[in-house]
Amino acid sequence: MVPYNVSFKTKQNNIAWLVLDSVVDVIFLVDIVLNFHTTFVGPGGEVISDPKLIRMNYLKTWFVIDLLSCLPYDIINAFENVDEGISSLFSSLKVVRLLRLGRVARKLDHYLEYGAAVLVLLVCVFGLVAHWLACIWYSIGDYEVIDEVTNTIQIDSWLYQLALSIGTPYRYNTSAGIWEGGPSKDSLYVSSLYFTMTSLTTIGFGNIAPTTDVEKMFSVAMMMVGSLLYATIFGNVTTIFQQMYANTNRYHEMLNNVRDFLKLYQVPKGLSERVMDYIVSTWSMSKGIDTEKVLSICPKDMRADICVHLNRKVFNEHPAFRLASDGCLRALAVEFQTIHCAPGDLIYHAGESVDALCFVVSGSLEVIQDDEVVAILGKGDVFGDIFWKETTLAHACANVRALTYCDLHIIKREALLKVLDFYTAFANSFSRNLTLTCNLRKRVSVKVSNDDGCGDDGNEDDDEDVFCKRQYLTDAQEPLPEF
Numbered sequence: 001m002v003p004y005n006v007s008f009k010t011k012q013n014n015i016a017w018l019v020l021d022s023v024v025d026v027i028f029l030v031d032i033v034l035n036f037h038t039t040f041v042g043p044g045g046e047v048i049s050d051p052k053l054i055r056m057n058y059l060k061t062w063f064v065i066d067l068l069s070c071l072p073y074d075i076i077n078a079f080e081n082v083d084e085g086i087s088s089l090f091s092s093l094k095v096v097r098l099l100r101l102g103r104v105a106r107k108l109d110h111y112l113e114y115g116a117a118v119l120v121l122l123v124c125v126f127g128l129v130a131h132w133l134a135c136i137w138y139s140i141g142d143y144e145v146i147d148e149v150t151n152t153i154q155i156d157s158w159l160y161q162l163a164l165s166i167g168t169p170y171r172y173n174t175s176a177g178i179w180e181g182g183p184s185k186d187s188l189y190v191s192s193l194y195f196t197m198t199s200l201t202t203i204g205f206g207n208i209a210p211t212t213d214v215e216k217m218f219s220v221a222m223m224m225v226g227s228l229l230y231a232t233i234f235g236n237v238t239t240i241f242q243q244m245y246a247n248t249n250r251y252h253e254m255l256n257n258v259r260d261f262l263k264l265y266q267v268p269k270g271l272s273e274r275v276m277d278y279i280v281s282t283w284s285m286s287k288g289i290d291t292e293k294v295l296s297i298c299p300k301d302m303r304a305d306i307c308v309h310l311n312r313k314v315f316n317e318h319p320a321f322r323l324a325s326d327g328c329l330r331a332l333a334v335e336f337q338t339i340h341c342a343p344g345d346l347i348y349h350a351g352e353s354v355d356a357l358c359f360v361v362s363g364s365l366e367v368i369q370d371d372e373v374v375a376i377l378g379k380g381d382v383f384g385d386i387f388w389k390e391t392t393l394a395h396a397c398a399n400v401r402a403l404t405y406c407d408l409h410i411i412k413r414e415a416l417l418k419v420l421d422f423y424t425a426f427a428n429s430f431s432r433n434l435t436l437t438c439n440l441r442k443r444v445s446v447k448v449s450n451d452d453g454c455g456d457d458g459n460e461d462d463d464e465d466v467f468c469k470r471q472y473l474t475d476a477q478e479p480l481p482e483f
Contacts, residue, residue, distance in 0.1 A: 363406025
């Protein structure tokens, strides 16, 4: 409204607009008061909190501009007895408010990483520039349409031509000695905005065209600005669409590379299908994001906080971690790794060294010993080895295979022992409270038991013979219900 009121020399008499503008003025005034009490960053990067330095800095920088911006010019202009020259002066001073746009632009920096936000901002800037140029375009026409020296009308002015074309020509009032008529201010603004938009977008229909030298010079400048804005907007639109399809293109490129690899080395069909299935499922879970790469960018403290969040399900579900201190949890969290398994993937082979403790977060797995399924593992189960009680590295006595898509959180033996050695109080609690669903160090000996199936009843022979605390098969190999 500020450029419009200045160019079209209007007085805002609408009560609703006056109230709205007054509210804006009050907000500007409150902003001035807050700026006198707001810290700022000094030239050396330090935060300045001294009240005297804050006030001096504000007085030297934005105070004058902010003060001129918040004065109630529209309320003054609303009075009928205000001289037109004073009214124009007040409106011109209010244009100073536009200088604050530079401060607003700096606040929008963190939105520029979003493609949609960039596009919306560019379109708004394009419309705002077109609005400003429309006001200037009308001011040039209004200044040139009537020659005040000779009191004659310039028939080559775009305003005169517009008046003729829409049937509201200018006429001379001989009694008053002034020119009257012409298009209404609403029609003039719409026509001005129409011309600037067609020029900025390089369309140029030609029904409104510059004729005088000043109008032509302004049009040339407007075309230069328009070409830059037009190129910027379309360039960003292209970039936004490229970013939208960047992940999809990367995904298809990866699939093509894998297919070429499998075809080149003649990988068997069954294994090829498993590989492709794993890649597709992993991508759907991670969206192509490299977690390790992201964590490597973050500082140590932030990386630990993120890792605690990523492993929160493990820490919350298992009582073994309830007595751990914040420092202990952070030390454990950075050592945990997350692996995604597709159906058919073998996590452990029989005879393989058991060097990690695995927590099942989602999915189902089966434990196979001597070609027989002896256990089914699901969410909340733990399998591996009791490293903290053993001195030697265990060999897996069974295969552990994924039945469905699974998410496992694992921690390596060396990393776990290092944390337990440092946090001795937690080590005792962890050893007492963590119960392995499957201890892969010990073979299962299927036998009828009088206890509750898989619990520790104090019988050392049971501990040696039974490694699964989740589910048994009887001598007839008929599975019992899952506990």
